[in-house]
Amino acid sequence: MRRAAKYGKSFEDYIEAIYELEKRGVKVSVTSLAKKLSVKPSSVVEQLKKLSDRKFIDYRKRGYIKLTENGREYAEKILKKHFILRRFLEDYLMVPEDIADKDACSIEHYLHDITIERILILMTFIENLFKENDYLAERYREFIKTSSNNSP
Numbered sequence: 215m216r217r218a219a220k221y222g223k224s225f226e227d228y229i230e231a232i233y234e235l236e237k238r239g240v241k242v243s244v245t246s247l248a249k250k251l252s253v254k255p256s257s258v259v260e261q262l263k264k265l266s267d268r269k270f271i272d273y274r275k276r277g278y279i280k281l282t283e284n285g286r287e288y289a290e291k292i293l294k295k296h297f298i299l300r301r302f303l304e305d306y307l308m309v310p311e312d313i314a315d316k317d318a319c320s321i322e323h324y325l326h327d328i329t330i331e332r333i334l335i336l337m338t339f340i341e342n343l344f345k346e347n348d349y350l351a352e353r354y355r356e357f358i359k360t361s362s363n364n365s366p
Contacts, residue, residue, distance in 0.1 A: 233293070306336075
């Protein structure tokens with residue numbers, strides 16, 4: 215993890231989408247990517263050129279799209295950020311799962327890697343504190359529930 219979105223949210227969304235489709239065994243095409251991202255095929259083609267120019271994908275017109283090793287590594291970094299943020303929102307802020315996932319997806323591209331690292335450190339600290347003190351963990355959960363207008 216290094217910095218906040220180096221190439222922008224849209225760019226990273228494409229890399230993430232290609233990665234997820236490949237993981238499911240889908241042969242990634244302009245059509246499948248457009249469908250997954252809810253965009254027009256012409257928008258996909260435009261973004262694919264940028265991804266290809268930066269060596270994140272292998273792509274030839276009317277062919278399948280594959281992440282390069284560089285693209286795969288970048289996608290995994292994005293997904294790691296997403297996982298950490300979703301877990302923080304769900305487990306520590308007690309945000310409902312669907313909202314936590316949407317929020318993590320929205321902010322993962324904008325937080326610097328140092329911020330993500332500090333969130334992870336905070337999570338570890340809280341986890342260890344709660345393991346040592348069940349009462350504190352229970353008080354925290356109760357406080358969140360009673361303080362929130364939209365308790366989960």
